[in-house]
Amino acid sequence: xxxxxxxxxxxxxxxxxxxxxxxxxxxxxxxxxxxxxxxxxxxxxxxxxxxxxxxxxxxxxxxxxxxxxxxxxxxxxxxxxxxxxxxxxxxxxxxxxxxxxxxxxxxxxxxxxxxxxxxxxxxxxxxxxxxxxxxxxxxxxxxxxxxxxxxxxxxxxxxxxxxxxxxxxxxxxxxxxxxxxxxxxxxxxxxxxxxxxxxxxxxxxxxxxxxxxxxxxxxxxxxxxxxxxxxxxxxxxxxxxxxxxxxxxxxxxxxxxxxxxxxxxxxxxxxxxxxxxxxxxxxxxxxxxxxxxxxxxxxxxxxxxxxxxxxxxxxxxxxxxxxxxxxxx
Numbered sequence: 001x002x003x004x005x006x007x008x009x010x011x012x013x014x015x016x017x018x019x020x021x022x023x024x025x026x027x028x029x030x031x032x033x034x035x036x037x038x039x040x041x042x043x044x045x046x047x048x049x050x051x052x053x054x055x056x057x058x059x060x061x062x063x064x065x066x067x068x069x070x071x072x073x074x075x076x077x078x079x080x081x082x083x084x085x086x087x088x089x090x091x092x093x094x095x096x097x098x099x100x101x102x103x104x105x106x107x108x109x110x111x112x113x114x115x116x117x118x119x120x121x122x123x124x125x126x127x128x129x130x131x132x133x134x135x136x137x138x139x140x141x142x143x144x145x146x147x148x149x150x151x152x153x154x155x156x157x158x159x160x161x162x163x164x165x166x167x168x169x170x171x172x173x174x175x176x177x178x179x180x181x182x183x184x185x186x187x188x189x190x191x192x193x194x195x196x197x198x199x200x201x202x203x204x205x206x207x208x209x210x211x212x213x214x215x216x217x218x219x220x221x222x223x224x225x226x227x228x229x230x231x232x233x234x235x236x237x238x239x240x241x242x243x244x245x246x247x248x249x250x251x252x253x254x255x256x257x258x259x260x261x262x263x264x265x266x267x268x269x270x271x272x273x274x275x276x277x278x279x280x281x282x283x284x285x286x287x288x289x290x291x292x293x294x295x296x297x298x299x300x301x302x303x304x305x306x307x308x309x310x311x312x313x314x315x316x317x318x319x320x321x322x323x324x325x326x327x328x329x
Contacts, residue, residue, distance in 0.1 A: 010023050010024065010025060010051070010053065010285060011023075011024045011262075011285070012024065013214055013267055015119075015120070015165075015166045015189045015190065015214060016166060016189065018165055018166075019119060019120075019165040019166045019189075020084065020087055020119055020165070021087075022054060022087050022119070022120070022214070022216075022267060023052075023053045023054035023087055023267075024054075024262055024266075024267050024268060025052070025054065025258075025262075025267075025268055025270065025281070025282065025284070026052070026054035026055065026056045026087075026089070026216070026267060026268065026269040026270070027044070027047040027052040027054065027055050027056065027269070027270070027271070027278075028056045028218065028269045028270060028271030029043075029044065029055065029056060029057045029058075029061055029063035029066075029067055029271070030056075030058065030060075030061045030063065030271060031061070031063070031271070031273065034062070035273070037062070037065060037066040038066070039273065040063050040066040040067065040070075040273075041066035041067070041069050041070045041073075042070075043273040043278075044066065044067050044070035044071070045070045045073060045074055045079075046275050046278060047278055048070070048071075048074045048079050048080060048086075049079055050275075050278055050279055050282055051282055052278075052282065053085060053086050053087060054086070054087040054089070054267075054269075055067055055086060055087070055088050055089070056089045056192075056218075056269045057088070057089065057090045057091075057109075057113070058090055058091035058093065058124060059090065059091060059092065059093045059096065059105065059108070059109060059124075059134065060091070060093045060124065060134055060136055064090060064109055064112035064113050065112040065113070067088075067113060068112060068113035068114040068115065069114075071083060071086065071113075071114075072114060083115060087119045087120070088113065088115065088118045088119050088120070089118065089119065089120040089121075089122065089192075090106075090109045090113070090118050090120075090121060090122075091121070091122045091123070091124040091170060092105055092106070092121065092122065092123050092124055092151075092155070093105070093124055093129075093134055094124060094125050094127055094128050094129035094138060094146075095128070095129045095130060095131050095132060095133050095134060095142075096131075097123060097124075097125075097127070097128040097129075097146055097151050098128060098131065098147070098150075098151065099147065099150035099151055099153065099154045100154075101131070101154075102151060102154035102155060102157070102158060103154060103157060103158055103161070103163070106118075106121055106158050106163050106164065107163065109121075110163060116162075117162055117163055117164060117165060118163070118164050118165070119164070119165045119166065120164065120165065120166045120167070120168060120189065120190060121155065121158055121159075121163075121164035121166075121167050121168075122167070122168045122169055122170045122190065122192055123151065123152075123155065123168075123169045123170060123172075124170050124171070125170065125171045126146055126148070126169070126171060126172050126173075126176050127143060127144070127145070127146050128143075128144040128145065128146045128147070128151075129142045129143055129144055130142040130144065148176075148179070148180060148183070149183045152180065152183065152184055153185075155167045156184070156185055156186045159186060166189040166190070167186060167188065167189060168188040168189045168190030168191060168192070168213075168214075169188045169190070169191050169192075170191065170192040170193065170218075171192070171193055172188075172191050172193070173204065174203060174204050174207040177191055177204075177207065177208070177211070177213065178207075178211075181211055181213075187211075187212065187213070188213055189213070189214060190213065190214045190215075190216055190267075191204075191208055191213050191214075191215055191216070192215075192216040192217075192218055192269070193215065193216075193217070193218070194217070194218055194219045194304060195215065195217035195218075195219075195220060195261055195264070195266065195268075196217065196219060196220045196221065196222055196233050196257055196261065197233060197236065197238075197239060197256075197257050197260055197297050197300050198222060198232045198233050198236065198300055198301070198302065198303060199302055199303060199304045200264075200298075200300075200302060201215070205264060205266065209265070214266070214267060215264075215266040215267070216266060216267035216268070216269060217261050217266055217267065217268045217269065218269050220233075220257055220258055220261045220268050220269070220270055221233050221234065221254050221257055221258070221270065222234060232303070233254070233257055234253075234254065236253070236257075236300065238296050238297060238299075238300055239253040239254075239256045239257055239297075240253045241296070242256050242289070242293045242296065242297070243255070243256050245293075246287070252280060254280070254281075255280060255281070255283065255284050256289070256293070256297075258270060258281060258284050259284045259287070259288070259289055260289060260294070260297050262284065263288070263289060263294070
């Protein structure tokens with residue numbers, strides 16, 4: 001188990017006076033290829049033992065129920081005193097991204113988690129898809145345009161009902177986020193997007209900071225091993241050189257990627273169900289990158305890993321990839 005002082009020392013990001021502080025390092029529960037529920041539950045329990053206090057789930061991941069069971073067991077075992085020690089995020093899937101379906105969707109999430117509320121609820125992608133289908137990638141013929149204003153009003157209702165403490169978005173570009181900020185009564189608290197040394201998102205991070213939106217990075221290690229990820233972060237010679245200069249192994253170069261992300265002033269969600277790697281990912285709070293390392297990372301060639309969904313279908317709401325990403329880099 002992680003030392004208690006180490007757990008308490010983890011920095012947090014404020015999302016407002018009514019929300020528990022969000023620990024900067026989150027534990028991701030999306031498994032690709034998929035794993036059974038018991039594996040997810042045991043990984044979450046190990047993460048709690050190691051000191052993780054921020055957990056990232058989603059309706060699509062099929063991780064809400066095993067995460068909820070892990071939290072109950074962690075309380076019963078005395079690993080934590082109560083659910084209030086944790087920060088829990090979940091997400092609205094595209095097939096539920098219709099105004100009448102949002103509140104029922106979060107209630108289903110809460111039922112699976114066995115909770116009265118979550119800390120953060122996100123619109124998973126800036127699109128809708130055919131109702132009743134939970135799959136990824138989305139079939140081209142199943143895309144539907146997102147009525148953001150109506151869906152966001154329903155997200156605001158979720159917060160007003162106390163079902164979530166904060167609401168936000170995921171995979172929104174600067175342009176789409178600007179549109180959201182213009183129409184929202186409650187501004188999105190968070191935008192969760194891909195960020196890593198090979199896709200640094202400088203424009204988007206600046207836009208979010210300028211507008212009071214917290215960026216949370218997913219795929220900070222490139223989502224290696226998934227069908228949509230990349231090996232470029234893991235195989236980066238720049239990151240390996242920086243790690244070696246610090247006396248770390250080549251395998252620990254991934255810590256450099258995580259530390260770099262934290263030093264951008266953003267949150268980070270990292271996923272590994274391997275206990276040793278979970279510990280390594282957690283050990284990033286007692287050292288910093290020097291100016292030379294930051295300069296080298298800033299010069300890494302850029303390219304997105306997680307395009308994820310092919311939006312260019314004539315059946316979909318967008319004609320080109322740029323229509324969804326709006327040129328953010």
